[in-house]
Amino acid sequence: MTDETSPSKSHGRLTMRASLRPRDLMEDVVVRGAWVAQVITLLPEAFPGVLGASLTGRALGLGLWRLDTIDLRTFGLGKHRNVDDTPAGGGAGMVLRADVVDAALRAAGPGLPVVYLSPRGRRFDQAMARQWAAGPGVTLLCGRFEGVDQRVLDHHAVQEVSLGDFVLTGGELAAQAMLDATVRLLPGVLGNQASTEEESFSEGLLEHPHYTRPAEWQGRAIPAVLQSGNHAEIAKWRRAQAEAITAERRPDLWADFKG
Numbered sequence: 136m137t138d139e140t141s142p143s144k145s146h147g148r149l150t151m152r153a154s155l156r157p158r159d160l161m162e163d164v165v166v167r168g169a170w171v172a173q174v175i176t177l178l179p180e181a182f183p184g185v186l187g188a189s190l191t192g193r194a195l196g197l198g199l200w201r202l203d204t205i206d207l208r209t210f211g212l213g214k215h216r217n218v219d220d221t222p223a224g225g226g227a228g229m230v231l232r233a234d235v236v237d238a239a240l241r242a243a244g245p246g247l248p249v250v251y252l253s254p255r256g257r258r259f260d261q262a263m264a265r266q267w268a269a270g271p272g273v274t275l276l277c278g279r280f281e282g283v284d285q286r287v288l289d290h291h292a293v294q295e296v297s298l299g300d301f302v303l304t305g306g307e308l309a310a311q312a313m314l315d316a317t318v319r320l321l322p323g324v325l326g327n328q329a330s331t332e333e334e335s336f337s338e339g340l341l342e343h344p345h346y347t348r349p350a351e352w353q354g355r356a357i358p359a360v361l362q363s364g365n366h367a368e369i370a371k372w373r374r375a376q377a378e379a380i381t382a383e384r385r386p387d388l389w390a391d392f393k394g
């Protein structure tokens with residue numbers, strides 16, 4: 136069982152135990168074939184968060200994937216387990232120390248790609264979610280304060296990935312968003328596999344609009360074709376809608392699609 140001083144805490148049916156050696160946990164799961172997310176964070180209590188609910192939570196409970204949090208604080212220095220220090224060269228805020236982050240990355244072990252959540256990184260997208268889902272898992276490093284000492288990122292050749300062009304207080308929400316997008320692509324996580332094949336970005340297009348009962352609401356009717364029962368016509372209509380919406384809202388995606 137976990138205790139307050141253990142750096143690693145696991146979530147999910149296959150991993151109710153946590154150990155001081157997260158690599159061992161990972162190897163257990165690699166043998167069993169479950170996809171692994173390791174999250175290095177100062178806020179382990181923020182996990183699984185929303186990932187513990189609905190389909191991702193059910194999949195976690197079934198052992199279709201596993202989530203290990205590694206508490207950065209346990210690698211802190213001195214009586215107060217300090218993890219940060221003032222920026223070299225001066226300026227506001229604090230920076231996570233290279234030696235502390237290095238210890239956490241070593242505890243995470245090799246075998247999974249290491250990603251630092253960062254507004255400076257490559258923008259996360261559906262293609263990256265697919266790529267992560269196709270691999271054995273990912274180790275995510277959540278920053279806080281001003282970020283992480285550059286030397287430890289260079290030393291471990293850490294890839295930086297951004298959730299978008301805005302600044303969050305820490306990497307935890309970005310980690311949860313990226314894990315949600317990835318885990319739902321794993322086999323068995325969604326009940327209806329077809330739903331990931333038809334949704335936005337899967338073919339480089341945004342998705343067509345959806346409608347459900349009542350047939351008329353506030354004077355607005357469901358498009359007649361959707362009630363025609365003609366599946367070929369419905370598919371044609373949906374495709375045309377997807378193309379029109381993509382061209383109008385996302386000229387960048389539309390140009391790629393046409394290209």
Ligand SMILES: C[S@@+](CC[C@H](N)C(=O)[O-])C[C@H]1O[C@@H](n2cnc3c(N)ncnc32)[C@H](O)[C@@H]1O
Binds near residue numbers: 251281297
């Ligand atoms: C306050 S931010 C640091 C921002 C940094 N000083 C800058 O200007 O680029 C603290 C942490 O939040 C996370 N973070 C903030 N915005 C993010 C984003 N758009 N995508 C992913 N992670 C983000 C990173 O882990 C970062 O180290």
